Structure formats: structure tokens, C-alpha cells
Amino acid sequence: MSLKLIYGLGGSGKTSRIYDEIREEMKRHPDRNMILLVPDQYTFRAEQKVLKELGQTSVFKVSVMSFGTMTRRILATVGGATHALISDTGKSMLMTKAMSDIKDHLKLFKAVAGKPGFIDMAKSLVDEMKRYDMDMEELRKTIEESEDQELMQKFQDILLFYDAFEKEVHKGYVDSTDEMHFSLERIHEADFLKNAEVFIDEFNDFSVMQLQFIEKLMENAKRVVLTLTLDQHHDRGDVFQITKDTERKIFEAAEMAGASIEKPLILPDETPLRFRSNPELAHLEAEYFHYPNRSYREKTRSVSIYKAQNSYDEVEKVALDIKRRIREDDSLRYRDLAILCRNIDAYANIIVSVFREHEIPVFLDKRRDIDGSPLSQYVLALVEVADQGFTYDALFTLLKTGLSHIGTEEVDLLENYILANGIKGGNFQKDWVYPYPNIHEEKLMEAYLQRTNEVRDKILSVYGPLRERIASAEHVEEITRILYEHLEDHGVLEKSVDIINDLGDEEIAKEHKEVVKGIISIFDDLVDVLGSEKMEIGIYGDILRQAMISYKIALIPLTLDQVILGDVARVKSDSIKGLYILGVNDGVFPKTISDEGIITDKDIAKLKEEGFDLFIDSKTRSIYEQFLVYTAFTIPREFLSLSYVGADMDGKSQRPSLVIARVKKLFPELMEETYINPMDKKSGDMTEVEGKVATFNELIKEMRRNYQGDPVNPLWGEVYDWFSQEEDFRDRLRRSREGLNYSNLSKNLTRESVKALYGDQLYLSVSRLERFTSCPFAYYIQYGLKAKDRVMHEVTAPDVGTLMHEVIDQFTEDIRGMQIAMSEVDKGFIREAVDKLVDQAIEKTNTIYKSSPRYKHMGEKVKRIINRSLETITAQISKGSFVPMFNELGFGKEGEALPALSIEIPETGEDALLRGRIDRIDVMEMDGKSYIRIIDYKSSAKDVSLKDVFYGLQLQLLVYLDVILRNWSSILSSQAVPGAVLYFRLDNPMIKGGINMTDEEIEQKVLESLKLKGLLLKDARVIRNMDRDIDEFSLVIPAKIKNEEVVSSSNRKDKNKEIILTEEEFDVLRDYVRESIGTILKELFDGNISITPYKDKDKIPCTYCTYKSICQFDGKIAENHYRNLKAMPIEELWENMKKKEVTDHGK
Structure with a gap:
């Protein structure tokens, strides 16, 4: 029983020496078992290499194992495993259930206990605690004795879910750590180890349990040989700290096992074997972590750096380089190349897509998720429908997978109707009678309602009975069986396969088959692990979702000759000739380790002070990241390509990693390549x-x-x-x-098309005219083609504006009927009236305000705005002699007080009729004349701009004035004279510092904030009748009186010429506006639908236009251009308008 260590740098040939040792030992001891122990992800490649290096007969002599397979081999040989091994997915299920059971007992983690992300972290933490064989009783004791309350609370929660999870697992299962415990207890009985030599390769560190396992191997096997990546000169900082610690722990284990230590094999440090024919890669390996380092002064050919625009450009460059190298080097194969990323999820789809385009075979060495697949989404939505009913999210997630029996057009029809009417899941069972949006013809409405209800019935026919069956099911096994039978009976599984096969992509089809197998496997695990449990469908859904998230599928390569794509932490090979490392950006490679998770560095430090030192802190993980950089650099034998992006896919600038700067310093002759466009x-x-x-x-x-x-x-x-x-x-x-040859430029409509769209007689509102001057094409789409946004069951800004107008109009009519002057009403009267009127309006026209707490709050907010607005309006009126005479005065339609404004269309012999509605008209009688003040209510701040009037963008107030002055005799007893045209903002302004003000001061600030804005007559007598308190300042209008002259209160020098007008200047504006409207109508009549939005400095109508996706206007394209509004002095504007020099609005 002995231990031999093989030391060497990356690429020095440690793995080759392992195979040499196995070959020699097979000859020396043909009766011994040879075991090659490698990490899980390397077993397949290790088996291939054994056959290649040791021959076909080695398959009977050499066993390639991971710790897991060796554990199971021991237990299969000697017995000891009394329970079945639970899968990782099964563990996720049990952790979800355990969290659900103890959630109410948690203190710090109660709010996040059911979140999928937290479940994953909790499961990983429990796995780590078990892998490191933590003494739980010692941990409990440490926590109980700790004086740190926060630490105590956190670990009380951790121990709570640890115990709950272990209790669930041990009801009938064991996990891989439990198996290892059992095998450690019986390992001495395993005869195949007593006569074995164990060769351990490709590890950098070991968990506590793995070290215990190695200790037992040294006690029971004939010999253990282990490789370690180490620098014997110890002059490379902390990069080898991980393996130095591993070396120490291995010697401690050998001492405990009583194993003799053989003379180690130290492979030469000068130039690793892999790089002896490549001095550049040898220099990189030797100097990158060496302090101080030396520069490579010769021309660099084997190391390259590329700065890409973005990830697509980066991957495209790699694809082209691979194709070039394969073309130029007959000996090079795709399998000789590898691509590594530290953030592989960000690159995987791009690489697969671009490489498919370039016909480069690539194998993604990564387990793939299944929770985003259509089939997974269908199953999860099915459970949510069973639990929550036919809610919008659940129903349309299910229907839009394409796996239901409902067609795409039927889905769209149903979705439009549900969104327009705000139908909730509970209303799904009843026949729908709500009106269809934008349909006014009765028979057509009936047809649409019938079709929509047919689709609803079609859904209920399948998913209604399913909900009832699941509702009556008590146990997990029964629920799972019902779900599986649904998938089979309704052909969902078969349909999902057919849809994928129709794509004609063999790899995607293969992946989907694994998805189907995965979902069936999850169902099996549910039955095996929790089958007899009674469970609510909501908890069942949580467990199923977590299982879907945790389940990963692994694919076998379609061919051996493929480029390997993987994470830096996973891929190792001594057969890679060329390596591409992508995403060498700051914080990505090496990865920045954040102090996040359930246990933080602060917790680890506190536990260490208490004498409990088993958790790994972020500093140690950061050192490991540096070791990964070293490992990656020592993989290729012929060339290394590093690349980074200058910007992410959103265009946000990205910095290169410090790795780039360091490599440039090592190779001063290396020229960074960049590819901008x-x-x-x-x-x-x-x-x-x-x-x-x-x-x-x-x-x-x-x-x-x-x-x-x-x-x-x-x-x-x-x-x-x-x-x-x-x-x-x-x-x-x-x-x-x-x-x-495509152009988004539109041709003029024919005269016949114009009349077909708009009718023989043109009827327009002023807002339509302003829309045309804003952009003729937008006008054509909105009023010609009558394109409409999808109707949603929501309150929009126009809805709020309409409600406020209606309430203010009704309020005015009511007090007029009561013969009460606006100036006489008080705040209490206003508040009571507004509450009543708003409630009545909501009940009558827009019950959506009652549909949710949010909208109820919005209704209350509208009341406050109207209250404040009416208080301000009455205050403004009470300060002067102008009296509200008309509200919502319509013109142009049958039965309205005033006729339409007729405008001749130049050169056509035709005319157009303007129609509209004036919010408020105030009148003041003086000298036998009626001075008119027109007020337009706006929900946002607005002022009159002569520039906008000149360019046809602001016509409304002047058209209203023109209508009144032309038809005064129909509504007034004396000659009408312009007094003012003004905007009033409906608002409830927040007053800064109001908490320290008196009520009177607040009132004054409100009046100042809601002051009327617009054009005023240059007549001091008239102006004093708008605000009798006016002098150097007014709380009603934007003017003041100085030396009996009316002047603007603005600090802008030319504002006076813009808003303080003589009666003659009002006439100039009226005449110009009529002329301007005639020009607009001529362009409209000539069929102008050009995509020519205006541009006034940074202001463009495209910002909030809903038709951008239709016109595809792009100011960067030569043939697309804005209609720039030239800035002019006020004097020049007046001169042009006096001459009636009208601009071309849509050209």
C-alpha cells in the first residue's frame, strides 16, 4: 500500500506518464486490476484513450471510473445500499417539498423559500455540506454558542431546511453522498480493490469525502498513483495554491492510511512536453504568472488576439479561421480544435447558428436545459390551468406552444377578445356577451361572438374535464398519471416530435427526443419519489417546475470529427492542436467572483472565528479562476487565439480582460487584429x-x-x-x-384612391390636420387604412383625458342649471360634486376603474386632479370679468350650434369641412363688443409656439377662434373680438416645500403652477378683466402690465412678440392658418403619403409613433430624410405669415 505522486506543469505530459505507468504495471503485475479514476465528464474520453494507448486487450484489465461509478461498484460487490439512489431531479423535487413544508418556520429566508433560484442555491448548499462531510452536530453547537444574532438566525434556517430535506430523502432513498458514506464503511470488503492499482488523473482538488475515499484506497489497494499540476519552483504567486493545498491534504490522508510514500516523479519544468516544438506557447506557460516576467521578442505566429465588434462578429471570425486552417492544413481535423468560453450560455446559440451556416460540425459539451422547450411549457401551463383556472398567462402559454388542438387564428381571435374585455379565468365558464372592439354592425358582432364562444367551448371540451379530474385527484401518482394520459390521448407528445422533425435538423430532432425522454423521466421520478404523497396541485406545480429547471440532458456527438465547444472549467484534452478562447472580457475571463449566495464571506469569516472552517470563500474561488486561466493556456499544442468584444449586443461598451494586456506585454510583436465593419x-x-x-x-x-x-x-x-x-x-x-431594390418610399395615391379612402366630401378635425403635417404617412395609416392598436382592457392617457373633460363639462352644465356662477362655488361643493360625477361616469362608460386596486386608486387620483383643476378654474374666473358662456361647443355636425369651417382646396374646385369641439368659451362684454377667451384643456403642459403654427403643427386654438369670429351671430348678441386663446393644464401639482407653507401660500403656488398659457390681446383693459389683481405679476395669465402696456411675464426677450398680439395680428394668424390648411388639404387631396416626419432639433414624431414597424423609416438611409423645421427669429415668422408664405408640410 503506497502512494506515488506525479508532478508537472500544464502540458508536461502527466497524463501520458499515467498511461506509461499503467502499461508498465500491467506487464509487471498481470494479475492486478488497473483502475483509472477521473472526473465524471472525462470518463468517455478516458475510455477512448485507454483503447488507443493500451490496445484492445486493455478493456479487460483497465477500468475507467469516476468516484460515483467506483462507489456503486463497491456497493454492488459487497452490498450495503439498502435504498435506491435518488436522481438530481428527485432531489430538487424533495427540496421544493421540504421548503413548502417548513416555509412558515423560516425567519430570514421565508420570503424567498419558494423561488426556483433559492431552491437551487439551497440544494447546492446541502450538497456542499454533505460533500465536505460537515459535522452537523458541531455546526449546531457552534451556532447555538454564537453571539452573532444574524449568523444564528441564518444558520437556524439553513439547518431547518437541511434537516427537512434529509428527512424527505431518507424516507426511501439515498443520494450519491450517502452512497459514498456506505461504500467507505464497506470498502475494505471489496476484493477487486485489494489487488488493484489506482491511477488518479485530471483532478486539481478534492472534496472532504473524496479525500476520505482516497485515504481508504491507500489503505486497501496495492498502490495509488496521482497526478498534480504544480510548479516546483514556487515562483508563480497563488496560481497553484489550489493544488498545493491538495498536495498537503493528500499527504495527510496517506499518513492516516499508513501508506508508504514512493519517490515522486517530477516532470521537467523547463519546457513542458506539449510545447517543445512551439516556443511561443512555452513562453506563455512559463511567463504568464511569473513575476517578474520576460517578453518574447520574436515575431508571434502561434498566439493571436482579436477585438470583435460584438459576439456575432467574434464567432464569425472564429468560423472563418477554422475553415481557413482546415483548408490549408491537410493533417488538421475539426476534432483537433476546441472553443472555450467562461460564459458559454451567452455564446452557445450564436456558435451553433454561425457554424451551421459555415458547415462546421461542432459539439456543445454542456448539459442542456429542458424547461424552455415548448413541451415543457405546455406541461407546466397545463398544471397552472388546473390550479389557477383559465388565467391569461397560463392559457396562452399553453395555446401558443402549438401543441394544443386550437389553431393559430383561433388563438389570435380569442386573445384579442380577452385582452379587449379584461376577461379573467373565472369568467371563462360562461358564454361571453361583451362587445367586440371596433365592430359596430350588429350582425357582424353576433358572428364574431358566436365564433369566439365556439373557440372557448372547444378549449373547455378538452381542458375542462382535465381540470375536474385533477381536482379530484389526491395523490402525486394520480395527478401525474392524468397528465401523462392527457399527453398521450391528445397526441401532444407525437405532435411535438412532428413539429421538430419538420424543421429538418437532425441535431435539434435528437435534442427534442431527449427532452421528451426527460419529461417522462421527471414523471417517473415524481411517482417514485412522491407518488403516495397527498398534495395540492399548486405545490405539485412548484415541484414540477423546479424539476424541469434542474433536469439537464446530455447529448452524444453525432460524429467524432467535431469542434469541441465547452466551458473553460470543463474541457481538458491533450489532443487539442488549436484553441479559441472567446469572451476574454473584463469580469468574464477570468470570471469575477461575487460574494453572493446563502452563505457570504462575512458568514464564513465569523464561523472561522468560532473554529468552524469548512466553507469556501470567494477569495479561494478567485484563485481557482486564475488557475483556470493557466489550465486553458496549456491546452493547445499548436496555436492559441484570444478574442474579446468591444460592445455587447445592445451596443454597450465592454472592456477587455487584464489577460489581454498581459499577453500583449509578453508578446510585444503581437499585433491585435480588429474588424470594425x-x-x-x-x-x-x-x-x-x-x-x-x-x-x-x-x-x-x-x-x-x-x-x-x-x-x-x-x-x-x-x-x-x-x-x-x-x-x-x-x-x-x-x-x-x-x-x-426595395425602397420604403411611398408613391402618391391617385385621386380615386383618396376619395375611396376618405370619401367624396372631406370631413376632418384639426387634430387630423396636425397629424398630417407631423407625418403624411402616419396620417395615411391611421385615417386612411384605419390601422388600430390591439384593444386592451386598460385605462390609457386618452381615456383619462376624456373622463376629465366629461366631468368638467357636466359640472359646468350642472351649476349653470342651478344658476350658480363658477366664481361662487366653494371647495366643499366642488369636492362633493366631483366625487358624484366621477362615480357616475365610471359606472356609465368605463367600469374598468373598478376592476383592480390599481385602477381604483387611479380613479381616486383622477378625482383629486379634477378637484384641484376646478378649484383653480373657479379661482381664475373669480379674479376677472370673463364668464364661461359655452362648454364643449361643437361645430360641423348636424344639430350642433355652429356650422363646419369650410376650406377651399386650391386648384381642385373642391372644399373640405372642419369639425370639432371647443372645451370652453369665456366672454366679457365691453364697449358693445364680446371679447372671446377660448380655453382648451390639456392633461400635460402645453404652450402656443408661433413656429409650430407656421409649420402647421399647432392649428387648433386659432381654428377655434376663426370659427367663433366667423359665426358669432349664431351664439352671441354683439360683435366678437379675440381676447385670448389659451391652454389650461388639468393637474394636481406637487408643491415643493409645501409641508412648511400655509394654506394660502400653497394655494398661490398651485395657481402659479396652473397658470393659463397661450396668446393674449394687447389691450390692458381686456387683460385687467382677466385678472383684476394684475400688475407686475399675474396668477391667471402669462402676462403683466407695465406702464399700462401688456407685456409677457416670460424672461425670454422675444416672447412678448410671440404671445402679446394686436387684433390685427390675430387676424394675420387666422388668415395664415386658413391658407396653411388649404395647402395641407391640397397635399392630402393629391395623395401625399410620403414618409417625411418633421424634425425640430431633437424632437421628432417617430418617438411615440405606433407605426414605426410599418414605415421602417431610418434617418441613416440616404433616401429617408426628416423634414427639418428651420429655426427663425420671431420677426421673420411674422413677416412670412403676413405674406402667407406657407411651407410645404409633407415634403
């Missing part, structure tokens, strides 16, 4: 002609270059001809050619 490369570069798909994609790029007038290598013409004859590419080539 693939479209900028010189034409004629044929390096990307590798594989049909990749070549085709490159052809499209060259076609674009040709289209843009750039020179193109004539060879691409031959490539084009070849693809045009290929059946698989002919249609794609045609579509690509058409795409190059």
Missing part, C-alpha cells in the same frame, strides 16, 4: 467563400456593394450564376435581389 472590407477578398450558406451570404454583401456602385471582383458574377441554377438557393437569390 464587414461591409468595409475590400472587394475581391474571397476569404469568406467557405460553404454554400456562408458563400451565399457573402454574395449578398457583394451584390449590395455593386448596387451602391462600389467595385466588385468579377469572380462574384460566376458565383451569382452558380447560385441562380441551384434549386435550394434560386428563390432566396431572387428575393435578395428584389430586396436590394
Whole structure:
């Protein structure tokens, strides 16, 4: 019984020496068993290497094992395992159940106990505690004696779920750690070990239990040989600290076992065997962690660095490099190459996609998740429907997997109806009679309702009985059987396989078969582990979800000749010629270890002070990350390629890892390659002609270059001809050619099309005109094609605005009916009236305000806004002599007080009629004239801009004024004169510092905040009738009186010329607006639907436009351009408007 250690650096040939030792020992002791002990993930490759290195007969002499397989071999030989081994998925199930049972007893972790992420962390922590063979009684004692309350509470929770989990497991199972315990107790009875030599390779460290196992091996086996990666000169900092600690622990175990120590084999440190023909890689291995280090002064060929734009560019570069190397080197095979990432999840899908395009076989050395697959989603949604009913999320997750009996169009029909009417799961059982959105014709409405109810019945026919069956089921076994029978009886499993097979991808099909097997395996585990348990369906769903999350599938390579893709922590091989390490970015490689998790560094330090030192802190994990860097650098024998991204997929800048800077320092002649824009490369570069798909994609790029007038290598013409004859590419080539000629520019509609869309007589509102000047194409989509957003059962900003307008209008009508002046009502009256009116309006038109606490709160908020607004309105009115005469005064429709505003369409002989509704008209009689003040209510801050008036973006108030002044005799007894056109903001402003103010001070601040904004008549008498207290300041309007002159209260010098107008200037604006509207109508009548949004500095209408996905406007494309609004001095604006020099609004 002896121990021999083989020391060596990475690439020094330790594994080769192990095989030499096995070969020699087989000759020397042919009667002995040879056991090669390696980590789980390396057993397959180790078996292959045994056959290759030791020959076919070695299969009878050499057993390749992991700790797990050796444990099971011992127990199978001597007995001792009285219970079945629980799977990792089964452990997740039991941890979820244990957490559910003890949740109410937890203190610190009660809020997160049921979360999948916490379940995973808890299970990992329990596994770690068991692997490190922690003395639980000692831990309990330490915690009980601790004076740290936070530490005590945390570990009381940990011990609680540890005990609950162990109790569940040991009802009929054991886990792998329990098995190892049993095997340790019986290992001395295993005859196959008594005559064995054990060779341990590819490990860097061991858990406490694994060390105990090695100790027992040294007691019972003839000999143990173990490899360690170590630098005998100890001049590389902490990088080998992990293996130094392992060495110490191995010697302690040998001492406990009474094993003799053989002379170690120390492989030469000068130049590891793997790099003897490659001085650059040898230099990297020797100097990277050496302090101080030396630089490699010769030209660098075997080490390269690439800075990529993003991950796609990075992977594309690797694919092209692999194809080039394979083409240029006849001896190189795909299996000789490997790609490593520290964040493999971020790269896996990109690599598989790009490599498929380049026809590069790649094997992902990673266990894959199944919880995101359509079949898994269907099963989980099925359980949620059984538990929660037909809630929106559960139902449509289920239906949108494509595995139900409901067609896609039926799903869309149902979803639109449910979203529009806010139907909850409880309403699913009754026939639906709610109105269909945007359908007003009765027979069509009935047809839609009938079809929708048919789809609902179709769903209920399958999932209704299923819910009833599950509701009556008591035990886990019964629930699981019902679910499985549903999948079988309704062809769900078969359908899922058919959908995947139709994709025509062998690897995806193979993966999906494993998914199906995995879900069936989870069902089996549920029955085996928890079958007799009584359980609520909600808890069952939690356990099933956690099982889906924890279950991983492992695929076998379709062929041996594949590029290996894996995590830096998993992949090791002495046969790799070239290695690509991707994502060498700061915090990624090496990975930044965060102090997160259930047990923190602070907890570990406190426990250490208490004498309990078994948990691993983040510092130790960080040292391990540095060791992984070393391990990765020593994998390849011919070349190493490092790459990093300059930006993530969202365009956010990313920094390179310090690894990049250090490698550059080691190799000063190394030139970092960078690839900024693939479209900028010189034409004629044929390096990307590798594989049909990749070549085709490159052809499209060259076609674009040709289209843009750039020179193109004539060879691409031959490539084009070849693809045009290929059946698989002919249609794609045609579509690509058409795409190059595609333009999102729209042609003008014909006069006939305009009339078909808008009618023979044009009826418009002012807001429509402003929409047209904002962007003609958006107008066409909204009012021509009548495109609408999906109707949702929610309160939108326009809904709130409509409600507030209605309530304010009704309030005004009510007090007018009571013959009470607005200036006479008090706050109590307003509050009582508003509460009543809002409740009535909600009851009558929009019951959604009652549908949830959130919307109820919104209703109360609306009441507060209206209260504050009406209080402010009455205060403003009471300060002057203007009296509200009309509210919501309509014009242009039959039965309304005023006729439409008729505007002649130039050069057509046609006219258009403008219709609208004016929020409020105040009147003040003076000198036999009626001075008009038009008020428009807005839910956000707004002011009049002459620039916007000039460009046709702000017409509303001036059109309203024009309508009144042209038709005053229909509603007034004396000549109407413009007094003001103003906006009032409906709001309940927050007053900064209000807590320290008196009520009067707060009131003044509110009035100041909600001051009217707009255009005012330059007449001091009229202005004083708006605010009799005005002097140097007004709480009603944006003006003041100085030396009996009306001036703007703004500090902007030109604001006075913009908002304080004479009667003649009001007429100028009215005339200009009519002229402007005529121009707009002419463009509309001429069929202008151009995609020409305006741009005013940084302001563009596209920001909130819902039609961006339709127009596909891109200001970076030459043929797409904004209509820039030229800035002008106020004087120039007035001059242009006096001349009626109207801008082209949509050109």
C-alpha cells in the first residue's frame, strides 16, 4: 500500500506518464486490476484513450471510473445500499417539498423559500455540506454558542431546511453522498480493490469525502498513483495554491492510511512536453504568472488576439479561421480544435447558428436545459390551468406552444377578445356577451361572438374535464398519471416530435427526443419519489417546475470529427492542436467572483472565528479562476487565439480582460487584429467563400456593394450564376435581389384612391390636420387604412383625458342649471360634486376603474386632479370679468350650434369641412363688443409656439377662434373680438416645500403652477378683466402690465412678440392658418403619403409613433430624410405669415 505522486506543469505530459505507468504495471503485475479514476465528464474520453494507448486487450484489465461509478461498484460487490439512489431531479423535487413544508418556520429566508433560484442555491448548499462531510452536530453547537444574532438566525434556517430535506430523502432513498458514506464503511470488503492499482488523473482538488475515499484506497489497494499540476519552483504567486493545498491534504490522508510514500516523479519544468516544438506557447506557460516576467521578442505566429465588434462578429471570425486552417492544413481535423468560453450560455446559440451556416460540425459539451422547450411549457401551463383556472398567462402559454388542438387564428381571435374585455379565468365558464372592439354592425358582432364562444367551448371540451379530474385527484401518482394520459390521448407528445422533425435538423430532432425522454423521466421520478404523497396541485406545480429547471440532458456527438465547444472549467484534452478562447472580457475571463449566495464571506469569516472552517470563500474561488486561466493556456499544442468584444449586443461598451494586456506585454510583436465593419472590407477578398450558406451570404454583401456602385471582383458574377441554377438557393437569390431594390418610399395615391379612402366630401378635425403635417404617412395609416392598436382592457392617457373633460363639462352644465356662477362655488361643493360625477361616469362608460386596486386608486387620483383643476378654474374666473358662456361647443355636425369651417382646396374646385369641439368659451362684454377667451384643456403642459403654427403643427386654438369670429351671430348678441386663446393644464401639482407653507401660500403656488398659457390681446383693459389683481405679476395669465402696456411675464426677450398680439395680428394668424390648411388639404387631396416626419432639433414624431414597424423609416438611409423645421427669429415668422408664405408640410 503506497502512494506515488506525479508532478508537472500544464502540458508536461502527466497524463501520458499515467498511461506509461499503467502499461508498465500491467506487464509487471498481470494479475492486478488497473483502475483509472477521473472526473465524471472525462470518463468517455478516458475510455477512448485507454483503447488507443493500451490496445484492445486493455478493456479487460483497465477500468475507467469516476468516484460515483467506483462507489456503486463497491456497493454492488459487497452490498450495503439498502435504498435506491435518488436522481438530481428527485432531489430538487424533495427540496421544493421540504421548503413548502417548513416555509412558515423560516425567519430570514421565508420570503424567498419558494423561488426556483433559492431552491437551487439551497440544494447546492446541502450538497456542499454533505460533500465536505460537515459535522452537523458541531455546526449546531457552534451556532447555538454564537453571539452573532444574524449568523444564528441564518444558520437556524439553513439547518431547518437541511434537516427537512434529509428527512424527505431518507424516507426511501439515498443520494450519491450517502452512497459514498456506505461504500467507505464497506470498502475494505471489496476484493477487486485489494489487488488493484489506482491511477488518479485530471483532478486539481478534492472534496472532504473524496479525500476520505482516497485515504481508504491507500489503505486497501496495492498502490495509488496521482497526478498534480504544480510548479516546483514556487515562483508563480497563488496560481497553484489550489493544488498545493491538495498536495498537503493528500499527504495527510496517506499518513492516516499508513501508506508508504514512493519517490515522486517530477516532470521537467523547463519546457513542458506539449510545447517543445512551439516556443511561443512555452513562453506563455512559463511567463504568464511569473513575476517578474520576460517578453518574447520574436515575431508571434502561434498566439493571436482579436477585438470583435460584438459576439456575432467574434464567432464569425472564429468560423472563418477554422475553415481557413482546415483548408490549408491537410493533417488538421475539426476534432483537433476546441472553443472555450467562461460564459458559454451567452455564446452557445450564436456558435451553433454561425457554424451551421459555415458547415462546421461542432459539439456543445454542456448539459442542456429542458424547461424552455415548448413541451415543457405546455406541461407546466397545463398544471397552472388546473390550479389557477383559465388565467391569461397560463392559457396562452399553453395555446401558443402549438401543441394544443386550437389553431393559430383561433388563438389570435380569442386573445384579442380577452385582452379587449379584461376577461379573467373565472369568467371563462360562461358564454361571453361583451362587445367586440371596433365592430359596430350588429350582425357582424353576433358572428364574431358566436365564433369566439365556439373557440372557448372547444378549449373547455378538452381542458375542462382535465381540470375536474385533477381536482379530484389526491395523490402525486394520480395527478401525474392524468397528465401523462392527457399527453398521450391528445397526441401532444407525437405532435411535438412532428413539429421538430419538420424543421429538418437532425441535431435539434435528437435534442427534442431527449427532452421528451426527460419529461417522462421527471414523471417517473415524481411517482417514485412522491407518488403516495397527498398534495395540492399548486405545490405539485412548484415541484414540477423546479424539476424541469434542474433536469439537464446530455447529448452524444453525432460524429467524432467535431469542434469541441465547452466551458473553460470543463474541457481538458491533450489532443487539442488549436484553441479559441472567446469572451476574454473584463469580469468574464477570468470570471469575477461575487460574494453572493446563502452563505457570504462575512458568514464564513465569523464561523472561522468560532473554529468552524469548512466553507469556501470567494477569495479561494478567485484563485481557482486564475488557475483556470493557466489550465486553458496549456491546452493547445499548436496555436492559441484570444478574442474579446468591444460592445455587447445592445451596443454597450465592454472592456477587455487584464489577460489581454498581459499577453500583449509578453508578446510585444503581437499585433491585435480588429474588424470594425464587414461591409468595409475590400472587394475581391474571397476569404469568406467557405460553404454554400456562408458563400451565399457573402454574395449578398457583394451584390449590395455593386448596387451602391462600389467595385466588385468579377469572380462574384460566376458565383451569382452558380447560385441562380441551384434549386435550394434560386428563390432566396431572387428575393435578395428584389430586396436590394426595395425602397420604403411611398408613391402618391391617385385621386380615386383618396376619395375611396376618405370619401367624396372631406370631413376632418384639426387634430387630423396636425397629424398630417407631423407625418403624411402616419396620417395615411391611421385615417386612411384605419390601422388600430390591439384593444386592451386598460385605462390609457386618452381615456383619462376624456373622463376629465366629461366631468368638467357636466359640472359646468350642472351649476349653470342651478344658476350658480363658477366664481361662487366653494371647495366643499366642488369636492362633493366631483366625487358624484366621477362615480357616475365610471359606472356609465368605463367600469374598468373598478376592476383592480390599481385602477381604483387611479380613479381616486383622477378625482383629486379634477378637484384641484376646478378649484383653480373657479379661482381664475373669480379674479376677472370673463364668464364661461359655452362648454364643449361643437361645430360641423348636424344639430350642433355652429356650422363646419369650410376650406377651399386650391386648384381642385373642391372644399373640405372642419369639425370639432371647443372645451370652453369665456366672454366679457365691453364697449358693445364680446371679447372671446377660448380655453382648451390639456392633461400635460402645453404652450402656443408661433413656429409650430407656421409649420402647421399647432392649428387648433386659432381654428377655434376663426370659427367663433366667423359665426358669432349664431351664439352671441354683439360683435366678437379675440381676447385670448389659451391652454389650461388639468393637474394636481406637487408643491415643493409645501409641508412648511400655509394654506394660502400653497394655494398661490398651485395657481402659479396652473397658470393659463397661450396668446393674449394687447389691450390692458381686456387683460385687467382677466385678472383684476394684475400688475407686475399675474396668477391667471402669462402676462403683466407695465406702464399700462401688456407685456409677457416670460424672461425670454422675444416672447412678448410671440404671445402679446394686436387684433390685427390675430387676424394675420387666422388668415395664415386658413391658407396653411388649404395647402395641407391640397397635399392630402393629391395623395401625399410620403414618409417625411418633421424634425425640430431633437424632437421628432417617430418617438411615440405606433407605426414605426410599418414605415421602417431610418434617418441613416440616404433616401429617408426628416423634414427639418428651420429655426427663425420671431420677426421673420411674422413677416412670412403676413405674406402667407406657407411651407410645404409633407415634403
